[in-house]
Amino acid sequence: MSSHSKIEKNPKFGHLPLSTSGPLETTLTGSSAFTAEERKTFKLHGLLPPNVQTLEEQVRRAYEQYSSRPTDIAKNTFMTSMKEQNEVLYYRLILDHLKEMFSIIYTPTEGEAIANYSRLFRRPEGCFLNIEDMDRIEDNISQWGEPDDIDLIVVSDGEQILGIGDQGVGAILISVAKLAIYTLCAGIHPSRTLPVVLDAGTNNQELLDDNLYLGLRQPRARGEKYDKFVDTFVEACRRQYPKAYIHFEDFGISNARRFLEKYQPKIACFNDDVQGTGAVTLAAIMAAFKVSGTKWDEARFVLFGAGTAGTGIADQIRDAINQETGKSKEEAGRQIWCVDKPGLLLRSKKDELSPAQMPYARDDSEWEGKSHGDLLSIVKEAKPHVLVGTSTVAGAFTKEVVQEMAKHVERPVIFPLSNPTRLHEAKPQDLYNWTDGKVLVATGSPFPPVKYKGEEYEISECNNSVTFPGIGLGAILSRTRSLAPSLIVAAVKALASAAPVVQGTGPALLPDVTDVREVSVRIAKSVIKASRDEGLAQEKDIPVDDAELDEWIREQMWDARYRPLKPVGEEGSTALARGEAGPAAHRRANFRL
C-alpha cells in the first residue's frame, strides 16, 4: 500500500511548503462519505451502505455516539478510536465542539488516559524508541517517511507528565495529544507530524509492578547513557527529517532545560513547559496589567513552584521587565520571589539550587529575622501583584494567603497553573469569594464560569496550548534554523495584543480556545517576521506584504474536510476508513495486531 500527500503548486504562490488542498493520491478505502464516483473508482459498492453522506451528517452521528459515553475517560477512549478510523471526521467533530471537547482530548482527561495507558491500550500510535535499542533508533525513525515528509516531531520521555509525574511509556499520549492541538489550533497537517516517546525506563513503582505495563520494566536511566539516547534521537531526526521542528514535552526537571540550552542554538526546537508556559503566562500578565494599571517597574511577582515551568515563567517576566523598564536583568530579577519546597530561594542555599533557579535566589540579608519558609510569610513580606502556581500542590493558595495578598494590591493577579484540574493551587470560585470579586484569574486547565453576586465570569485558560501551536506554525512555515529567544518575544507580543477582551461580564486575560486558530495566525505571522529579520528563515518565498503573508499562512493551514481522492493503483489495498492520507497515516494504518 502507498499513500501520501504531495507537495503541490498553488496557483498564486507556486510552491507551498505544506500541502492542504488538491487531490490526494490514495489506495485507502471505506466510509459512508465516499461519493458515487469514488465508490466506482475504488470498487466500494457492496462494502458500504448505499446512502452517501456528507461530513456534516457523519459529525452529527459521531457526536451522538460521543455524547452517549458515560464518563470523560470513556469519551476520550471513543475519540482515540475515532482518530484511528477516520482522522478527518475526528478533527471536524472536535473543531465543531472545540470548547466542549478540549478537556477530553487534552488536560485534564488526557492525564487520566496517560496514567492508564497500558490498561486502555488498543493500538500503538506513534514512534516508540527505547534506550536498550539505541542502534535501531535511526532505522525506526526512518520508517515514518521520506526526508521531506515530516514537519513536526513532538517527543517526551515521560518523566514529568503534566503534574502527575513519571508515566514511562504512556508519555506517547502526551506527544499525540500535543500534536492534535497543533492540528486543531494551528492547522498543522496531521500526516506531516510524528509523535515519539523515548522510553528510558521508569521510576514509577506502580508501573514497574504492573504486569500489563507496556514499557521497559527497569529504573529510569540517567547520566551518559541517557544523554546519548537523547542525542542519538536528535541526530537521527536531523538526518532523516532535516526540516522538522522538534518540540520537547514533559521531560523531568533535571533534563528539560539542559536539553533546551544544548539544542536551541543548533536546531529548530522548543521546550513547551519552559518556553510555551512562560510565553502564555507573560501574555496573560500583560493583559491583567492593562486592566489593573500595574506598572512594570513596580510590579512584584511571587512564583510558587520553581521547577521547569516556574523558572520558564520567571525568565519571561524578568526579560519583560528588562525590556519595558530598561532595568538590567539582574535588577529585574529582584522583582521576582521564587518559592520551592524548602521555601524562598536563598543565595545561602546555592548548592541546592539548579542553574535555572540561581538568578532568582534572594540575598539572605533581605530576610534576616523574617520568616521565609512558608508562602503566607513570603506574601506578607513581598506584597506581590502577581501570584503564580506551578507546584502541583493542590490548594496551596489558601484563603489566608489570598486575603493577605488582597490587602496590599487592588486587583490581585492569581494564576493557579498546576495540571490536571485536581492539582490547581486554588479554585477560581474561591478566589472570587475571598477577594470580593477583585481577583484577575487564569487557570492551567479549563474551569466552568464562576458565579459571583449574580453574575457569571468566564475563566481564562492559561495553558501553553494557547501559544505552542502558533509558534510551531511560524517556525515550520519559515523553516527557521533555530527558535531564537526573539522569536518567542514576538509570539508573546502577538498574543498579548489579542487580550484583554471583554467577554460577558469580565475581562478575559487570554483569547478563548474557540478563537485560538485566529490567534495562531497572528502568532505565526510575528514568528515568521522575526525569523526573517534575524536571518534565520530558510524558506525563500515568504511574502513581504502583510496581507499576502496572512493569506500565505492561511493557505497552508490544514482544515478538516474531505479532499478529492485519486487512486495510485496498487494491488492488495485493504479497506480502511476514509481519512487524511499521508506517510504517518500510512505507517499507522499498516500496523497488524
Ligand SMILES: NC(=O)C1=CN([C@@H]2O[C@H](COP(=O)(O)OP(=O)(O)OC[C@H]3O[C@@H](n4cnc5c(N)ncnc54)[C@H](O)[C@@H]3O)[C@@H](O)[C@H]2O)C=CC1
Ligand atoms: N498551565 C500550563 O500551561 C502548564 C502547567 N504546568 C503544570 O505545572 C506543574 C509543574 O510542572 P513542571 O514545572 O513541569 O514540574 P517540575 O517538577 O519541574 O516543577 C514543580 C516544582 O514544584 C516544586 N514543589 C513541589 N512541592 C512544593 C511545595 N510544597 N512547595 C513549593 N514548591 C513545591 C518542586 O520542587 C518543583 O521544583 C504541573 O502541574 C504542570 O502540569 C506545566 C507546564 C505548563
Ligand SMILES: CC(=O)C(=O)O
Ligand atoms: C500543559 C502542560 O504542558 C503541562 O501541564 O505540562
Ligand SMILES: [Mg+2]
Ligand atoms: Mg507539559
